[in-house]
Every structure is written in structure tokens, then in C-alpha cells.
Amino acid sequence: FAGEIRSIQVHPGQIQRVNFRVSNEADAAVTGRAIPSIAPAAGASHLKKTQCFCFEEQTLAAGASADMPVVFYIDPDLPRQIKTVTLAYRFYRQPESGRKI
DSSP: OEESSSOOOOOTTOOEEEEEEEEOOSSSOEEEEEEEEEESHHHHTTEEEEEEGGGSOEEEOTTOEEEEEEEEEEOTTOOTTOOOOEEEEEEEEEOSOSOBO
């Protein structure tokens, strides 16, 4: 599970799309949920996700890979002293109940 790029420069209010590539190396389907973390905490309320794979569980078949998008923008009211906002995800395995991708 990794982002297609490590960093991106954005202008507040500009909509961006970034894909995360996930691969299931297991011998069986795996259902998981991505949990975001945003730093610094003061910037978290200014990162607005309009589409995200993290909104629901994802199921990936054995040996399969998929690109999962996140579409976001930075609120123009971001305090000027914040120059960098970091969005990261951890992917946690869930009990089987998700959708197939």
C-alpha cells in the first residue's frame, strides 16, 4: 500500500487527485479499511477530501492490485504559518464484509 507520489505542491482551493496503489499478496481475499492521519493537527481541518477510498471498507482478491483515489483540496483559510500538510494512511485488515474491487 503506497501513494503513487511522495509529495505534491498544491495551491489552496485547487482540487487534486492522488492514487494509492494497494496489492494483496495473500492467498485469499482481504478486506481492509484505510485510516488517515493528517499533520500538523492545526492543518487537519483544512484538508477537505471529496472522494476517498478511506470512506468505506475495500476488498481485494488474492494476488490482485488496485489504484485507489483520493480527491482533495486545501481550504484557502489554511493559516499562513502552515507550509506543509502531510496526509498518510494505515491500512487495517477487517472481518470479511466489504465490497469486491
